[in-house]
Each structure stands twice: as C-alpha cells, then as structure tokens.
Amino acid sequence: MLDTNKLTLSDYVFNQFKSLMFKESGVMLSNDKQVMVKARLAKRLRQLNLDSFEQYLHLVQSPDNRLEIQQLIDALTTNETSFFREAQHFEFLRARLASFSVTVPIRIWSAACSTGEEAYSLAMTVADSRCHPDWQILASDINSQVLACAGLGMYDIARAAAIPRRYLVKYCLKGVRSQAGQLLLSEQLKQHIRFVLLNLDGELPEIGQFHFIFLRNVLIYFNEVKRKQIIDKITGRLVPGGYLFIGHSESLRGITELLKPVQATIYQKC
Ligand SMILES: C[S@@+](CC[C@H](N)C(=O)[O-])C[C@H]1O[C@@H](n2cnc3c(N)ncnc32)[C@H](O)[C@@H]1O
Structure with missing residues (x-):
C-alpha cells in the first residue's frame, strides 16, 4: 500500500492546488495550509491508487474533469459545524x-x-x-x-x-x-x-x-x-x-x- 507519509507536496504543486481552489470556489488557502492540503489529498491519492501529487494535479487539470474538481473541493473545504452553534x-x-x-x-x-x-x-x-x-x-x-x-x-x-x-x-x-x-x-x-x-x-x-x-x-x-x-x-x-x-x-x-x-x-x- 502507498505510504503517503513518504510523499512530497512541493511548493509548486501546492500553489497549483491553491489556484484551482480559488478559481473554482473563491476559497483562499493560506500558505500555512500546506500540511492540511497534503493530508487531505493523500486520502484521495490512496483511493485512486496514484503515486504522487503531481499525478493527481495532472488528473484534476485534465479537461472536462468536473467530477474530480468536485472531489478536490470536497477534500479541501473545512466543514466544522454543530447544532445551535452561536x-x-x-x-x-x-x-x-x-x-x-x-x-x-x-x-x-x-x-x-x-x-x-x-x-x-x-x-x-x-x-x-x-x-x-x-x-x-x-x-x-x-x-x-x-x-x-x-x-x-x-x-x-x-x-x-x-x-x-x-x-x-x-x-x-x-x-x-x-x-x-x-x-x-x-x-x-x-x-x-x-x-x-x-x-x-x-x-x-x-x-x-x-x-x-x-x-x-x-x-x-x-x-x-x-x-x-x-x-x-x-x-x-x-x-x-x-x-x-x-x-x-x-x-x-x-x-x-x-x-x-x-x-x-x-x-x-x-
Ligand atoms: C465552517 S463551515 C460553516 C458551517 C455553518 N454555516 C456553521 O456556521 O456552523 C463552512 C462551509 O462553507 C462551505 N463553503 C466554502 N466555500 C464555499 C462556497 N464558495 N460556496 C458555498 N459554500 C462554501 C464549506 O463547504 C463548509 O461546509
């Protein structure tokens, strides 16, 4: 099985994911979110049996891949909530x-x-x-x-x-x-x-x-x-x-x- 701890998310690839998220949702991921992005996308890499974040970037950037863009959005939005919050x-x-x-x-x-x-x-x-x-x-x-x-x-x-x-x-x-x-x-x-x-x-x-x-x-x-x-x-x-x-x-x-x-x-x- 893929050991995602050994994977590297380079600054370049992180910035590409950041730009995609901004373009697709308006969400700004700050630079201190690199570890979070790596952990969340690593799960998706495992599901897809991919070996690197570069491969995953290539996949989400391929034309007409709306389904994977949605997966990216699902992985990178933060959804904390509770009943009767505030x-x-x-x-x-x-x-x-x-x-x-x-x-x-x-x-x-x-x-x-x-x-x-x-x-x-x-x-x-x-x-x-x-x-x-x-x-x-x-x-x-x-x-x-x-x-x-x-x-x-x-x-x-x-x-x-x-x-x-x-x-x-x-x-x-x-x-x-x-x-x-x-x-x-x-x-x-x-x-x-x-x-x-x-x-x-x-x-x-x-x-x-x-x-x-x-x-x-x-x-x-x-x-x-x-x-x-x-x-x-x-x-x-x-x-x-x-x-x-x-x-x-x-x-x-x-x-x-x-x-x-x-x-x-x-x-x-x-
Ligand atoms: C922290 S939760 C807040 C949930 C709830 N409103 C609350 O206060 O408990 C933020 C939610 O905003 C959603 N979100 C982020 N960007 C969005 C966008 N561009 N359009 C619609 N929803 C978005 C996320 O998916 C996430 O579920």
Missing part, C-alpha cells in the same frame, strides 16, 4: 418570529450549511415557534459530500448534547438496531428543507428571496474582494427588512451600506 442567533430568530406577520411562506437560507446541523437547528426553532403554517428552508453548500450527509439527517448521538431537550423530544428519534448510537431528524422537519449544491462565488441560481439568511463561518475563507461580491449577492436575496447572520469572527465593516447592524453579527436590510 445560540444567540437562534434566540434572536425565535424572538423575531414571535412578532412576524407575513402572508407569504417564511423563507430562510442556510447558505453554507455543511453537514446540515445549522439547517435543522433553524427548522426546529421555526417549527417550535408555530409562527406560521408555511415555511421553507434552503440549505446549500459547495461540498457535495457534506450536503449528502445533511440530506440524510442522521448524526452521531454525541452531537445531540447541544440540542435543547424540548426539541430533542419533539423532533428527533434515537436510532435502533443498525442505527444504534445515531440521532435521526424527523421527517416532519425534513419536508420543509431543500438541499442544494451551490457555489457562493458563482452566479446564484433562481432561489427567490429570503426573510432570514444564515451566512455563518464561511466569509473567513474569502479575500476582501470576494467577500464584498458575495455580500452584495446575498443582500440582493434578502427582502427589505430581512436579516443576515454571520459568524462570530466575521465582520461586514466597510463592505456594505445596505445592511445595518442590529446586534453583534446580525444585520438588517434597509
């Missing part, structure tokens, strides 16, 4: 929903949903608020593998610790037999969520307008120019008065005047 956002949403009065369905977008915990946290919050009979969540990501996990709605039971008990009882099931040790999200929630492969750095497809957009912990992967482009596109998808939520280590300072801050990391469209 809990104050869900408290804010819950409070806003209590006084929300619209005749159209409530629409929420989890715009870099990773393995889906964010979308299901939103779904539990909206379902429990009973604010409106009709609501929809769009959950999107550029990584096809995490999106497949999100669609399944099945998680290691240890991740349930972050879910409030009331929601666990109402919206989650404990796996049995072959699914022992797993937490399953209810079909009742799933029917409100649509999962879509979507690149925030590309032209947005026809997805309509939203009352709330969660764009959390993804802006950090882009440079300032891309961040502004993405925020402009996202703002265009918010209804007037709609809310945008970003991650705790992110800021929109100097990026847009169309969104006014209402609370740390929460903005409202003017």
Whole structure:
C-alpha cells in the first residue's frame, strides 16, 4: 500500500492546488495550509491508487474533469459545524418570529450549511415557534459530500448534547438496531428543507428571496474582494427588512451600506 507519509507536496504543486481552489470556489488557502492540503489529498491519492501529487494535479487539470474538481473541493473545504452553534442567533430568530406577520411562506437560507446541523437547528426553532403554517428552508453548500450527509439527517448521538431537550423530544428519534448510537431528524422537519449544491462565488441560481439568511463561518475563507461580491449577492436575496447572520469572527465593516447592524453579527436590510 502507498505510504503517503513518504510523499512530497512541493511548493509548486501546492500553489497549483491553491489556484484551482480559488478559481473554482473563491476559497483562499493560506500558505500555512500546506500540511492540511497534503493530508487531505493523500486520502484521495490512496483511493485512486496514484503515486504522487503531481499525478493527481495532472488528473484534476485534465479537461472536462468536473467530477474530480468536485472531489478536490470536497477534500479541501473545512466543514466544522454543530447544532445551535452561536445560540444567540437562534434566540434572536425565535424572538423575531414571535412578532412576524407575513402572508407569504417564511423563507430562510442556510447558505453554507455543511453537514446540515445549522439547517435543522433553524427548522426546529421555526417549527417550535408555530409562527406560521408555511415555511421553507434552503440549505446549500459547495461540498457535495457534506450536503449528502445533511440530506440524510442522521448524526452521531454525541452531537445531540447541544440540542435543547424540548426539541430533542419533539423532533428527533434515537436510532435502533443498525442505527444504534445515531440521532435521526424527523421527517416532519425534513419536508420543509431543500438541499442544494451551490457555489457562493458563482452566479446564484433562481432561489427567490429570503426573510432570514444564515451566512455563518464561511466569509473567513474569502479575500476582501470576494467577500464584498458575495455580500452584495446575498443582500440582493434578502427582502427589505430581512436579516443576515454571520459568524462570530466575521465582520461586514466597510463592505456594505445596505445592511445595518442590529446586534453583534446580525444585520438588517434597509
Ligand atoms: C465552517 S463551515 C460553516 C458551517 C455553518 N454555516 C456553521 O456556521 O456552523 C463552512 C462551509 O462553507 C462551505 N463553503 C466554502 N466555500 C464555499 C462556497 N464558495 N460556496 C458555498 N459554500 C462554501 C464549506 O463547504 C463548509 O461546509
């Protein structure tokens, strides 16, 4: 078997992977990510039985190899997430929903949903608020593998610790037999969520307008120019008065005047 520890990822080849990631996703990989890139791509080399990163680069650079480009994106995006991450956002949403009065369905977008915990946290919050009979969540990501996990709605039971008990009882099931040790999200929630492969750095497809957009912990992967482009596109998808939520280590300072801050990391469209 290939001993990937013995493989070398040269600066040149690393820079080629960096450029490809930037071109295909807008994600900027800093130079200190070389070890991470090597470890993650080594797995793919093993799967494909390739002997060097040069061979793999050649493969992803060959024309019309979209499938392998997707594999590269899947390998090099960082997908850390959890249920009810940054809990104050869900408290804010819950409070806003209590006084929300619209005749159209409530629409929420989890715009870099990773393995889906964010979308299901939103779904539990909206379902429990009973604010409106009709609501929809769009959950999107550029990584096809995490999106497949999100669609399944099945998680290691240890991740349930972050879910409030009331929601666990109402919206989650404990796996049995072959699914022992797993937490399953209810079909009742799933029917409100649509999962879509979507690149925030590309032209947005026809997805309509939203009352709330969660764009959390993804802006950090882009440079300032891309961040502004993405925020402009996202703002265009918010209804007037709609809310945008970003991650705790992110800021929109100097990026847009169309969104006014209402609370740390929460903005409202003017
Ligand atoms: C750290 S996770 C954040 C997950 C979740 N929003 C949260 O805050 O817990 C970042 C996600 O952004 C996705 N991502 C990175 N670049 C993207 C792009 N160009 N378009 C869409 N999603 C992207 C990654 O695949 C990853 O799942």
